[in-house]
Amino acid sequence: MTNKQLNNISKRSNKVSVAAVLILGSCFLTLNSYAQNKNKIVVVAGKPMTSTDSATVRQLFFSGLREKAIENNTLAFEYFDRVVQIDPQNDASLYELAIIKKAKNNYPDAQEFLEKAVTVNPDNEWYWAALADCYEKSNSFDKLENVFNELIRINPDKIDYYYDKANALYYLNKYDEALQVYKKIEELTGPTDDLLANRQKIYLKQNKVDLAAQQLEQMITADPSQIKYYLFLSQLYSSNNQPDKALKTLLAGEKIKSNSGLVHLALADIYRDKKDIEHSYNELTLAFAIPDLEIEQKIKIIGGYLPRLTDPNVKASALELSRILTVAHPTDARGYAIYGDMLLQNEKPKDAKQMYQKSVALNSQVYDVQEQLVRLDLGENDIAGAIKDGESSLSLFPNQAWMNYLVGVAWMQKKDYKKAVDYLKNASSLELQDKDLLSQCFSALGDCYHDLKDMKSSDEAYDKALTYNADNAFTLNNFAYYLSLRGEQLDKAAKMSKRSTELQPGNASFEDTYAWILFRQKDYAGAKTWIEKALTDDKDKSATKLEHYGDILFYLGKADDAVENWKKAKDKGDVSPVLERKINEKKYIE
Template sequence: MKVFSRHRLLAAAALVVASLLPLSAQTVSKDSLQRYNYFFLEGLRQQGMGNMAAAFDLFRHARDLNPRAAEVYYELAGFYADLKDDRRMAENFRRAAALAPDNPVYQERLGQLHITQKEYDKAIDAYERLYSASKARVDVLEILFQLYASKNDYKGMISVLERMEVLEGSNEQISLSKMQIYEQMGEKHKEYDELRSLVAKHPFDYDYKVMLGNWLLQNGRKADALKAYREVLKDEPDNVMAQLSLYDYYRETKAFRQADGLLVQLLQSRKTGKDTKMALLRQTIADHQEAGAKDSTAVLGYFDKALALPQEDADLVLMKAAYMTLVKAPVEAVNRVYEQAIAVEPENSHARLSLIQNVWDAADYDRVIALCRPAQQYAPENMAFYYYQGLAEFQKGDNDAALTTFQKGVGQINKDSNPNIVSDFYAIMGDILHGKGMDTEAFAAYDSCLQWKPDNIFALNNYAYYLSLKGIDLQKAEQMSYKTVQAEPDNSTYLDTYAWILFLEKRYGEAKTYIEQALRDKDSLSNVVIEHVGDIYSMNGDTAKALEYWQKALDKGNDSPTLKKKIAQQKYIAE
């Protein structure tokens, strides 16, 4: 037989047996009881020693001797649970609970079993019996409450809450739960009485009185609600909860002038929390839009009132910036708000990046650099700041500074880094290194770029073209270039690169096909590309067209000595 993994302390088990044996003694002969006791206790002893197979056999034999012994069914149920025999486990737990209905352990285990099997009515019965035997157990009442709630048995839920009040005394949570249930039952008078009782028990807790006012307002008793709010504000004029409720009252009764005054008071109060102010402003924006108002000046005025106080963080400022963006305020005006956010919270990356992106669109590269540098101190792990700074330096032609910035950014790369940003880092580094004549380092950078993003089209094109210029790894260059042509089949730059690689591989007919596709955008072609067109026509035997395009390349400023030799000798000459 399989050895089971259950362990029980022999001493504890013996105590359970001692408490239950009198029940068994009433139903069996003295001889059978003695034999039962021996086998059951021996089963417990073997179980305590870890001899689970032997214990299982002893318990089953004990059951046969005394079929009315609850404790042996309980023990056997545990073995069947280990055997994954759910049917026999359930049968034995039920038998144990039925034979010993006053045993809290058995009733609780039976209740748990019914819950797992979604037999909620039976679970309720088991836990009600358990509560009858253990009236001080709040945890049992909590489970009963959930069980009654699963059946929408409101009366049962109220009964449980009332029993909790006997054990714990009345408290806010119980009262609020009873109110909610009474509301679901449609018994408004009981809900109201419960709330009034809560107010009476806590006369100096104004929140309850405000809650009472809110209930009155929701139930159409507006005059009584107003009275409740004013009573609170008379004793505590800066009570935010009462002010908010009174604000809702004014809005509902269309007393818009009073509502506006109270809104300003709440926005300017130090006691009004930031989240509350943001909620009020969101509501104000929604009201403004719902009314179809196009002038945002009034809403911005509310923001200014809220922001007149010193801010602990940039959240409210950023909310203003978001609203200004929504209503299409001038970019420079929005940027001033982002600057205000950064002044309040210099380490706020969202505010700084939003400003950087706006400044980038204006091509103000010096300002981009100035915004990025301090950000690298506040958030050294955020690669976006290295990216924008390096790109701005690259756009300014300061390649050495850009390379240094990108190398610093590369030092922050980890497994969670944004693949698009990392890939672009390496791609631009490759371009810069190639421009410095450091092709080995450039090609290594491109390889890193493509590891992070294999479909980085710009890097694929540049890498392929630079390999072709050196005349190395042409097969690799062709494969990379073909990906760019597949991705953007009308891009003349990519078509030229692919055609030129085919040309170097002496696949002149294919090269002609692709270079002629590039010619569809001939006005944008550089003089180098136009020279390539002539080279390809020359090697395809069309000297007249070759001379035509070589001359065009020369006219566009291509002063290559080799180009002049091609024209003079009317044939292709390799560099």
């Protein structure tokens, strides 16, 4: 630090005299080796501090505290550093320097400052505690034992220091010494669960399973109503490949407290390990029925079933456990949501919908449940329900792209295409990454614009949909069909329609579209092949397909067969005036 810098410091404080600055400058010259040695502390022996030195030190120290308070640690460090240059044994400044270094994760330097501080003032608890933290952060466990000895000397009533010392000994593999510390703790506090757990850890490290078990058995004898000790002991046996002893312990605990969910869960684990699936499942049902057992733990267990739901037995078990969950926790929305999921997995959509409705009624803040509910509404063709549930959800989650899409589809099904367009456009503007959603949005927009007679916007939307998914079979089919109705871009329509039949072979509607496009291209033989495929795959033999078949047969010179199929179309419910004319005039009419 130059004299110019010192002058700047004096200007900031406004209280350091020029004489004091000159004195500080001369002190600095005598200690420049300290500053050049990376903060290594050098004790300066010699003349005692003058009253001016003391005043300067005091002023610099409080200036350092002020800068530290406003988080200007760089300047604070300068002030505390100047104090130590004047008074190398100023332990408070050494401590503050260490704290600043610790804040920058510079533990080696902080450690040096603190080692000096505790040398100067060995009875300051904060210094030793900070030094212990430095040693722990730098993995200097061999130095920790002495530090905790000093902390215990200073504050013998603080039990944490004994535990810290025992932990340090544990990391140094000094297990017997650590056990002696735990013995001392027990003299001070009496037996506790923490002591028990820590002793168990050491006994197991020493491979003294019997000794660990013996201690737990003594705890059970002393207080047989404490179920946790049975659980600890059973876990000890299970972890050391003694399942029979573990089972015996848990059964004893169950006799003491039959409504312990944790005991039933532990028994389920033991039986599962023994391949006794029936008993394991029975214990799970008992555990799930106990309200005191946290629902989070039960949900986690059901989650473990999900990868194995292809097994019918597993699926049925998960379904029943989910049902029990709602009985044990009737006011928790999560239980109904999980039960709804399992009902869907078991192909019971109506029941699943009821569960999702209950879940939403209890907690409307879970978006995923609401989306599932609206999907089920649409799946049941409950258009009014989809609109009601969807718009209610959007009032809470307006920026959910999928919900905007689903509500748009609902309005489209209701044939309110203008409202549908609004929601679908919202969905496409809210999502930029999900190509599947974007493809479906623009495809639906193409359908809406077609029904609104805006053919330009319809074609643009379909083209946009195909940029996100060139193999969206429904988009390919619809776009192709509408082009064929207008008699426009028939080659493009034929390619798209043919591709849709490749993507979904056996789809009668797609085959009918392709047949109709070939008809418009005057490829009557090809059209006949594909319309016959469509009629074969359509079990109901729809009126539209029968009429198309008649049209194609007429141009193949089979007028009587054509009239016969037109009549079949009429019998199926087609009452269009054009069809009536075809039948009466026995010829194709555009």
